[in-house]
Amino acid sequence: METCQSLEELRERIGDCQRCPLARTRTNLVFGVGSPHARLMFIGEAPGRNEDLQGEPFVGAAGKLLDELLASIGLDRREVYIAxxxxxxxxxxxxxxxxxxEQCTPFLEEQVRLIDPEVIATLGNFATRHMLKTQAGITRLRGRLFRVDGRKVVPIYHPAAALYDRTKQDVLFEDFRRLKAVLDAAADEQKPSQPSVEQPTLF
Ligand code: SF4
Structure with a gap:
């Protein structure tokens, strides 16, 4: 697709999209939410029931857990971008x-280009496989740091998968602490006067 100047322009261009059959069954198209200049972007799979009804990503119980995870590293969802x-x-x-x-991912690619985040956290199997172009599962990939097109990509569990699994929740909180370390290291890399910080390839 042709490049856009802003997220607003991209949203306008998507409009009442009918490019694939999901247009017939959706209630709302869920574009994304958060800061257009976010350093950290979360990418999930697709809207669920609540998201479809409200037109916003990560609402309901999984959204609440995501908010708690963000708060645990001193962030709230206005500072990040979620799509x-x-x-x-x-x-x-x-x-x-x-x-x-095939029809929809060009929109995500344009969102990533416009927001230009330093770090992308992929939530769950599907988003991780898409971003890393792999068939490996999230259980094998979480806890590792990847680079895609110059960005750091950190696969983590999808909050919805951890709602009723205390062990996975503990892993998620741990992975968010590591995500914060990756963000901090990325910030240090941006400062020319500071020595670059060695990047972990494994958490
Ligand atoms: S291409 Fe994307 S935005 Fe368009 S109808 Fe399909 S899922 Fe919705």
């Missing part, structure tokens, strides 16, 4: 189909 690979809800929360991905 999904797909902008409309697949019926019954089924996995996105290849045709839907």
């Amino acid at each position: 999904n690979v797909l902008k409309c809800r697949p019926p019954g929360n089924r996995d996105p189909l290849a045709e839907e991905m």
Whole structure:
């Protein structure tokens, strides 16, 4: 797609998108939310039921957990950007189909280009596989740091997967502490007068 000057222009261009069959079953298109200049961007899979109804990503119980995780590292959602690979809800929360991905992912790519985050946290299997172009699962990939197109990519569990699993919640809080360390290291790398900080490849 042609490049845009701003997120507002991109949202306008997406409009009442009918590019894939999910347009027929969605209630609201869920574009994304947060700071257009965020240093940290979260990418999830697709809107769920609550997100579809409210038109905002990560609302409901999973959204509340995400807010708690952000607060644990001194951030709130106005300082980061949150988006999904797909902008409309697949019926019954089924996995996105290849045709839907093909039509929709150029919007995500343009969001990433416009926001230009230093660090991307991929939430769960689907977003992680998409961003890292891999078939490996999140359990194997979480806890590791990747670089894609000059950005740091940190795979973590999807908060929805940890809602009823205390062990996964503990892992998520731990991974957020590490995410903060990656962000801090990225900030130091931006300062020319400071020595660069060695990057971990494994948390
Ligand atoms: S999922 Fe993406 S491509 Fe499909 S209708 Fe929604 S915005 Fe358009």
